[in-house]
Amino acid sequence: MRRTCSALGALLGVLLIVAAWGVHEIAPTPEMQEAPVAVPIAEGDWGSGRNIEATVADVAIAQQLTVGDAVEPWRGVTNGVWIVVQIEVQSVHRDGPLTLELEYADLLVPASDRPPNSVHLANIALSPGIATTGWAAFEVPVDMPRPDTVAVRIAAGADQRLDSVLVVTVDLTTAHEWDVFVLEPPTERVRL
């Protein structure tokens, strides 16, 4: 009887060690514990996260960028190609900076701050309930195969840990291609 109990105890001990190893193996890493929460939305749909709401209205591909007559002349020449995305965006609870990134093939490209501030969204401050519509420009390499789809990542604030990131998949095969694309200043409105 005593021998049986000892054998059962040893078996239980081994099982506990195996279970502890299993828990250790499946435990999320610190990066996973703090990862942003991706909220997938379709192009043209209005999507909501914790402190961010947005839609991607249009996308275009351009060899050069320029600005309209209302602002100081500027011309954006690149060794690559421009992906320009029209976005309407607002925050939900707090104001703060907007963060825009493009998943292009296996690259994560931040929105370019080369265009003048008055014609792009990269440096705007978000405001709760007041939507801003404008263009974001992403400069991508020309010497790599162009993917059929890319994803626009839209977030409120620079620190996205444990916060929502809207991820909008955009079809590049139907995007209009321009030699020169004109960026217009963003506009604001309250969405009804």
Next chain:
Amino acid sequence: MSGPELPAGAPPPPPAGHRTPQVPADDSRDARGARSWLWRQRWWLLALVVVIPAVVLAALGPRWWEYRQNTDGDLLFTQIGQPVDYAGALWRLDEVVILDRSDAEAGGVTVPSGAELVVAVVDVTPAASGSSLCTLEFVDPAQDRRWRNEWNRVDLAGTADAASGCEEERVGQYRFVVSWIVPAGVGASGQIELSVLDAEPLRIRFVP
């Protein structure tokens, strides 16, 4: 001489002169008088009852405290027009004016379609050592929204000499103007929250 007959299956009586050991009535013993497993392991189980909450508390307590510090400020509510002593200074939200889009643009501030401009006038009597920088946010408690003030200045009657926002190391009473662009209809029901870094997490909430 034979004793009385026993029923079939009953244990035989003890021999004469033999005393049956008396087992005290005890819930921790089974029918054979052996201690139960729960009773034998009672100190380990008691230790678990203490240790598990202690480990949880030790692991999560500091982070919970940090969360509390970062999220839950203490709010002191006061009416618009009432002076309040805060961060060593005397503050009074003198006036709140809501301007629609056309009035705001007449004052030189561009307001988006569907929005309005909230303008507040604040009187401050700083501490003798001078004033501190402050933050004023417009709060919509119904939808948990808040806005930081605009930098564009709108002058109301009697505010031509007022500062644009609170100032640091200023001595003597002064007045300043702040404004916020909010969705139309929010201005009338909103509240204005004042905070000074040195006095955090205590903040002042001016209510209509």
